[in-house]
Amino acid sequence: MSTPSPASAQHLQPSPWRQALTDSIPIAMAYVPIGFAFGLLAVETGLPAWYAVLMSVIVYTGALQFAALPMLAGGIGLGALALTTLLLNLRHLLYALPLLPVLSRKRATRLYSLAALTDETYSMLSAMPAERRGRMAFSINLTCQAWWVAGTALGALLGPQIGNQIPNLGFALPCLFVILAIEQYLLRRQWQPLVLGIVAFVLCRLLLPQEHVLISALLLSLIGLVCHDRLQQRHARTDAGASR
DSSP states (O other): OOOOOHHHHHHHSOOHHHHHHHHTHHHHHHHHHHHHHHHHHHHHHTOOHHHHHHHHHHTOOHHHHHHHHHHHHTTOOHHHHHHHHHHHHTHHHHHHHHHGGGSOSSHHHHHHHHHTOOHHHHHHHHTSOHHHHHHHHHHHHHHHHHHHHHHHHHHHHHHHHHGGGSOOGGGHHHHHHHHHHHHHHHHHOOOHHHHHHHHHHHHHHHHSOGGGHHHHHHHHHHHHHHHHHHHHHHHHHHHHHHTO
């Protein structure tokens, strides 16, 4: 029996775009309704529909887009808005580091794959093998942004007519985070990061102002993961020394 060559096996793999469309459906189930809610709120704030869609194309940061609406309505200065953008996007520096070695070498594709990372796409990509992660990063990010932009456009155009008939739109994104966390645990069977993230968030939520919770919880989680990794390395060296 002949075995397929690497070239033919690669040819049999589904297109990255078709695979991205399939893989992104769980994310789309949150991005479309949340994008819809943003488009609706943007229009109700007084922004034109095209401006809301343009924000989802250029900014593409859900938390910042929602936070920017009262700022834009209140006439806040660009400096304060830029500072808010920086604080909310600091976590993307952490996301980019493990992806750098496997991303495409094409400059435009590489830059977009880094700039378009979100919490959800990072979680999905980090669960993939390294080779598949590099091959899928661009298509996954672009497909997920397309879902977000589509939801925004629907909300901006149709929201004023049907928005009141769709309750609890804001609950979709927390549900998505819970699903992604469960899938990560089922895939890797490592409970420590999950527990660490929950504990860090609860502590920061109880002790800090609400606007500082996200950044502080991420930093605390990062410190905990680094300490956990160092502890595992120390145990590995101890076990290796004892076995000699």
